[in-house]
Amino acid sequence: METLERKQRSREQTRVGIVLTAKDIARREGWQAVSIRKIADAIEYSAPIVYEYFDSKDILLDEIRNEGFRHLKQEYERIKKVYRDPEKRLFEMSIAQWQFAVEQPEIYQVMYNLNGAYCTIPVCNSVAVEDLSNTIREIIFSFIPKSKESIQKLYFEWWSLSHGMITLAMMLREQQPLELSEQVYRDSIRRFVRGLR
Amino acid sequence: METLERKQRSREQTRVGIVLTAKDIARREGWQAVSIRKIADAIEYSAPIVYEYFDSKDILLDEIRNEGFRHLKQEYERIKKVYRDPEKRLFEMSIAQWQFAVEQPEIYQVMYNLNGAYCTIPVCNSVAVEDLSNTIREIIFSFIPKSKESIQKLYFEWWSLSHGMITLAMMLREQQPLELSEQVYRDSIRRFVRGLR
DNA sequence: TACATCAAGTTAACAGTGTTAAATTGGCGT
DNA sequence: ACGCCAATTTAACACTGTTAACTTGATGTA
Structure with missing residues (x-):
């Protein structure tokens, strides 16, 4: 045995x-x-x-979703090791998020319940998401050591900008080439990051 | 008979x-x-x-979706009649989009295939969406009469910002009160609009 | 009045879904 | 050789979208 x-x-x-x-x-x-x-x-x-x-299809989807968030977190950690400048760090993490969404769209979809992917388990209570959020919030904090509420606001702004552009770029990929969308993404993120100092 | x-x-x-x-x-x-x-x-x-x-469930969903886009378009027309200033117009239209998403989340969901709503008919080829897009693009054009490509870029930016914040605000509504999200939304849109002149 | 036609609506069916209980199978120790 | 037990499968339930076949009732005509 x-x-x-x-x-x-x-x-x-x-x-x-x-x-x-x-x-x-x-x-x-x-x-x-x-x-x-x-x-x-x-x-x-x-x-x-x-x-x-x-135990259920829901739980399987949740697992895949969290796997996605953990993968992203790993990428962030890698970037943190490579760059020390907070501006560069946040920019590179944003780019990593874009690449992740482009290379593994099906994972990105299940992470955000997009395009037919549907998991009833709430996304935001998971430790994987909280972990990811903290990483970004810490970097923003290193820009401007303000109150928790201010950091949360800026994080919400960053997340919205990034997620919004990614989802719309996917949606419009027939009408607007991904390369163009990526260019706009890079510019917008750069502007956002510059705006933080 | x-x-x-x-x-x-x-x-x-x-x-x-x-x-x-x-x-x-x-x-x-x-x-x-x-x-x-x-x-x-x-x-x-x-x-x-x-x-x-x-003829199919897909077509029913598509109908509801386009109804939503047309409703939004009507709101935009109403706003165009009330305000003449392009800045004010774009701001109010953004607010209208927020309110629409908050008041009729299920319609907003089917419009963007969110949260289990799934319609295989591509959103972006519809005249309703094209109509809506043109309205916004025209307003942006009245800010800066640049090339079609520049306008498209700015429109993409505006749409991403608005859609991103709306979807994330919905997702985070348990963690972050909608009122706070709305405040950040208003500020961000205002900044975007100011940045156009 | 009796019969045929025809539209409106229903039932029944097919192939698929998530999920669970019951049945089967094969290998092990006694 | 027999009994047990774990691993695995079959069968079933209540659903889903979708379509073909059937029923039903009213109308026009002979």
Whole structure:
């Protein structure tokens, strides 16, 4: 029975298989097309097996969502190590957010319940989001060490600007080339960051 | 058979009944809960009858969505009549958009495929959106009569700012009171408008 | 009045969804 | 050889969008 550890490893493997498959279907056919049975087929199991790893589809989506937020957080930490200037840091983190949304649109969609992705679990109470928020707020604080409320306001502004441009750029990608949108994004973020000092 | 006109009127009535019911369910239970059968029950018909008015659920959602854009356009026209100053016009239109999103969140959701509302028909090709866009672009043009590309960039900026703040304010309404968000929104829009002259 | 036609509306069905209970299967220890 | 137990599957429920087939009742005509 020394295979217990081995068993746990294979359990973990099918678990990540479920997550991988869900993201794969979402990427190719959109979140609306992601169903438990389709995932089960792909990992060559029957549907109820999926429920041994995730109590509901909602929880599976929540997991993928938080994975996304954690990935972004990691990127932020990497950037923090590379740059010391707060202006540069915030700018690069904004660019990282853009790239993330462009490279993995299906993850960005489930993070914000966009385009058919729908997870009823509230986004904002998660530690992953709180973690991410704190990182940005700290950087803004290093610009202007004001009150918590002022920082929150500025963070809200930054988040809105970034998220708004990303979602609209996605929406308008047929009408307005992504490269143009990115250029406007960079300029706007630069302006915002300059405006902070 | 002079009842033909009468018949057309009742047809129109059940049609708006369908739209009204869909919006009502969406408002109370969210778009995810809106189903053809539930709508049919509410208007006291069987499900296939709904298909005599809308070829698909997608088309019904698209109709509601465009209704929303047209409503907003009407608001813009009203504002254009009241104010002559371009700055004031753009500011008031931004406020109108905020109010619309707050008062009829379910409509705003279906307009942007938010929170479980999902309509596969592309938003941006519709005349309703093009109409709305032109209104704003014209106002921006009256600020700075630059090239079409510059205007488009500024319009994209304005739209992103407005849409981003609205969606995030909705998302954060438990953590951050709507009144605070609205205050930040007003300030940001004011700054944007001032920045145009 | 009897019959045919026709529109309005309904029922029934198909293929799919999330989810759960019940049944099955195969390998292990006794 | 038998019984148990875990792993897995089948079957079911209540839904979904959508469509074909059917019923029903009223109308016009012979």
